Amino acid sequence: MSIAKLGAVVLDCPDPRALAEFYAAVLGGRIEPGGEDWVDLVSDGGTTLAFQEAPGFVPPNWPEPDGSQQFHLDLTVEDLNAAHEKVLTLGATLLDEGEPDRTWRVFNDPAGHPFCLCAS
Structure with missing residues (x-):
């Protein structure tokens, strides 16, 4: 319980x-x-x-080893490339695109919190 x-x-x-x-x-x-x-x-x-x-407010500094990212959101999407473009249009900032075959990408929201778009 x-x-x-x-x-x-x-x-x-x-x-x-x-x-x-x-x-x-x-x-x-x-x-x-x-x-x-x-x-x-x-x-x-x-x-x-x-x-x-x-x-x-001071946003987390990702991926600094001496600072904490505090937490992040993993957001599952059907089309990673389409979602990538849409969140950038909304004001997100790309932090880490990774290798071409990687199934997630790291962004900051407009206030500086990290979040990941993850392919379903």
Whole structure:
């Protein structure tokens, strides 16, 4: 028996609304304001990705060995090349494309959090 259920994954960021809009364009779902410094992105399955304003936010520095990436999201996609182009258009930054036959690529979201697009 579990002790708890996951309520949300929360990302600190400088602009919660802008980052929620980025992830809504990537993942779908609906944006629900949670207050002046908080925004929820709720998926159709009920999972919540939340964004909290963090004054003085410093993004993780990937892949620096002396710094922590804190965590990252693995986002599964059917067409890696098409998804790659779409997230760049939305404001993501490519960090690591890897070898041509690799099945994932590493990006930063507009606030500097690393995430991976992974071929299904």
